[in-house]
Amino acid sequence: MEPLTWTGPLGQFLNPALYVLSAVFLVAAVVQIVLGIATGGSRVVTNPDGTLSSAGGAYDLSSTATRWLGLGLLIVVLAYIVIGIFTGPQVAGIIGGMSQQLTPVWIALILTFAVSITFKRKLGLYGKLFDSTVGMVGFALVMFWVYAGVMAGLFDWITTHDSLSQVSGMKNKVPGTPMRGAEDGEYAWYLLGGDNLARDVFSRLFKGAWVVVQIAPLATVFAFMVGITLGLPAGFYGGRLDTLLSFLANLILAFPVILLFYLLVTPEIVATGIPNYMATVLFVFPLVFVGVLLNSRYYTQPSFRTPLLIVVLGIMGWMYLSLISDAGTKVAVLPEFLDLFDIDPGILVVFVSVVFVNAPTVFRIVRGLALDIKTRDYVAAAQTRGEGPWYIMLWEILPNARGPLIVDFCLRIGYTTILLGTLGFFGLGLQSESPDWGTTINAGRRLLSAYPHPAIAPALSLLTMVLGLNLLADGLREESLKD
Numbered sequence: 001m002e003p004l005t006w007t008g009p010l011g012q013f014l015n016p017a018l019y020v021l022s023a024v025f026l027v028a029a030v031v032q033i034v035l036g037i038a039t040g041g042s043r044v045v046t047n048p049d050g051t052l053s054s055a056g057g058a059y060d061l062s063s064t065a066t067r068w069l070g071l072g073l074l075i076v077v078l079a080y081i082v083i084g085i086f087t088g089p090q091v092a093g094i095i096g097g098m099s100q101q102l103t104p105v106w107i108a109l110i111l112t113f114a115v116s117i118t119f120k121r122k123l124g125l126y127g128k129l130f131d132s133t134v135g136m137v138g139f140a141l142v143m144f145w146v147y148a149g150v151m152a153g154l155f156d157w158i159t160t161h162d163s164l165s166q167v168s169g170m171k172n173k174v175p176g177t178p179m180r181g182a183e184d185g186e187y188a189w190y191l192l193g194g195d196n197l198a199r200d201v202f203s204r205l206f207k208g209a210w211v212v213v214q215i216a217p218l219a220t221v222f223a224f225m226v227g228i229t230l231g232l233p234a235g236f237y238g239g240r241l242d243t244l245l246s247f248l249a250n251l252i253l254a255f256p257v258i259l260l261f262y263l264l265v266t267p268e269i270v271a272t273g274i275p276n277y278m279a280t281v282l283f284v285f286p287l288v289f290v291g292v293l294l295n296s297r298y299y300t301q302p303s304f305r306t307p308l309l310i311v312v313l314g315i316m317g318w319m320y321l322s323l324i325s326d327a328g329t330k331v332a333v334l335p336e337f338l339d340l341f342d343i344d345p346g347i348l349v350v351f352v353s354v355v356f357v358n359a360p361t362v363f364r365i366v367r368g369l370a371l372d373i374k375t376r377d378y379v380a381a382a383q384t385r386g387e388g389p390w391y392i393m394l395w396e397i398l399p400n401a402r403g404p405l406i407v408d409f410c411l412r413i414g415y416t417t418i419l420l421g422t423l424g425f426f427g428l429g430l431q432s433e434s435p436d437w438g439t440t441i442n443a444g445r446r447l448l449s450a451y452p453h454p455a456i457a458p459a460l461s462l463l464t465m466v467l468g469l470n471l472l473a474d475g476l477r478e479e480s481l482k483d
Contacts, residue, residue: 004176004189008093010083018076025069032062081106089189094176097191098202104157108147109140125406128479135475141468145209145461152203153210159203160187163435170194172451175201195440195454196447204435205457211436212465215347216416219354220409225286226355227362228405232393234363235370246367249360257357261423264353265346273330275349280324280331282355287316296391346431350423354416365408369401376400407477414469421462437462 007015084096085103092099099106113130120127129135152158161167169180173194179186192201234242252260263269264278291313298305322340325333326348343351373379374397382392424438437458444455 001178001188003174003178004089004097004191005093006176007080007095008089008091010080010087010092010096014076014079018073021069021072021076025066025073028062028066028069032066035062089176089191094189094191097189101158101160101191101202102148104151105144105147108151109143112143113140125403125476125479129472129475132475132478134471135479138468138471138473138475141464142472145465145468146213148206149209149211149213152206153213158206159200160189160191161200161203163199163204163207164433165200166198167194167200168198170200171198172196172447172454173198174451175453192457193451193453196443196451201440201454201457204440205437205461207435208437208440208458209461209465211347211434212417212420215351215354215420216413219351220358220413220416222282222286222351222355223358223412224362224405224409225289226282226359228366228398229285229289229292230359231363231366232370232397233389235367236374236389236393236397238371242367245363249363252356252360253364257419258422260357261353261419262426264356265349265423270349275352276324276326276331278356279348279352282352282359283320283323287313287320290316292390293394296388296394299388299391344431346434350420353423354419357419358412358416362408362412365404366401369404370397373397373400403477407473410469410473410476414466414473417462417466417469 005011080092080095081099084092084099085106087096088100089097113136116123116127117130120130129139148158167179167190170177170190171194173190175191175193177190177193178188179190190200190202192205195201195204230245234245264275269275291309294309294312295305298308318338319340321334322338323343324331325339326343370393374392378400379392379396382396387396420436421438421441424434424436424440425442427439427442440458441455441462444451444453444458448455
């Protein structure tokens with residue numbers, strides 16, 4: 001069986017168009033930037049005689065050319081993907097093979113965008129995101145990795161081989177190398193090559209996305225629960241409470257982040273049970289937040305509030321105990337038949353570390369917003385109505401702080417993703433055979449000069465994920481400022 005090229009026979013037709021369009025697009029983009037600098041970024045220029053006139057001419061022409069060339073590039077890229085989905089690697093090469101494997105992701109993205117754009121006027125800030133080109137690009141990149149991670153991690157729909165399987169003769173093989181002695185029903189190629197242990201880089205890449213999708217968003221949510229629960233009363237009440245909580249937050253922030261991570265995830269510290277005790281404290285904050293939120297909202301309706309709190313807090317309490325309980329550790333509070341989750345100890349330690357590091361920053365942001373918003377007229381009106389402090393904090397101040405918090409949430413997921421990559425790169429927290437991107441980059445860097453593909457693939461994945469989160473945050477910021 002012949003090795004695959006990147007574009008296969010299809011490249012004979014599309015590659016020349018791609019090269020020409022890319023070169024001309026770069027030239028047009030550079031010309032537009034130069035003309036934009038020359039005109040001061042304005043379409044109106046001042047003539048030597050003091051009169052005003054349109055920059056027009058070359059600037060408008062270059063802008064139009066750049067847009068059309070960009071559209072042409074997008075069409076060519078979509079042609080690679082669409083043709084690859086239907087023809088596979090035999091016609092479209094490695095790109096065709098990957099496009100075909102990612103078919104469920106393309107379908108999920110198309111459905112998501114179709115439904116979101118159709119009902120965008122009814123979806124609040126999320127719907128307004130689709131009025132921003134930058135926001136849509138960022139959202140597409142993020143959701144690509146979310147869908148890919150879920151489908152690879154939960155359903156094995158994308159991966160071509162087991163991420164831990166080693167195949168004889170496939171060590172450090174280049175992308176598109178056919179498997180030796182592939183059996184019926186077994187995928188015939190290593191689409192992105194093999195790593196230094198003869199494992200499929202393509203499969204490990206998307207299994208690693210599942211690790212990121214599991215940890216980064218959930219850890220950020222928990223960090224926000226901690227930061228909001230402590231930041232609102234600190235900003236609202238002020239005084240000694242604010243002084244104490246701010247001191248603790250600044251104390252944590254003053255410690256170097258990487259060194260703090262290193263201390264928390266080293267085996268000696270893990271053996272003492274400190275991360276498990278920290279999980280016991282930090283993971284209780286969502287329980288407290290939801291309890292106070294519901295109690296303050298339905299305080300005047302005790303017949304409805306009490307059963308609601310019993311049911312909601314009962315379920316959340318069970319989930320909380322299952323989350324912190326781990327047989328064989330310092331914290332084992334539930335018998336095995338009641339334990340809902342079986343979390344890998346390495347993942348739990350990394351999760352706790354991320355929450356602990358991010359929570360103080362969220363606290364400071366929420367505290368600053370509360371200090372500002374509590375002076376607004378609608379807060380004074382709520383106090384005049386006789387509303388309680390927690391009702392005002394959670395139902396008056398917090399909703400009006402949602403714009404900056406949503407933007408920070410997206411940026412913080414990106415920051416958390418980088419932290420996870422950093423931990424994996426240094427071999428901390430997760431097991432050495434973990435397919436997470438940081439661990440994979442670290443394993444591939446040793447042979448980077450000879451075999452770059454095992455490290456380049458996860459590095460580009462990390463880059464696109466974080467880029468997408470930053471663009472998404474920019475789009476949300478742009479639309480939230482219009483409110």
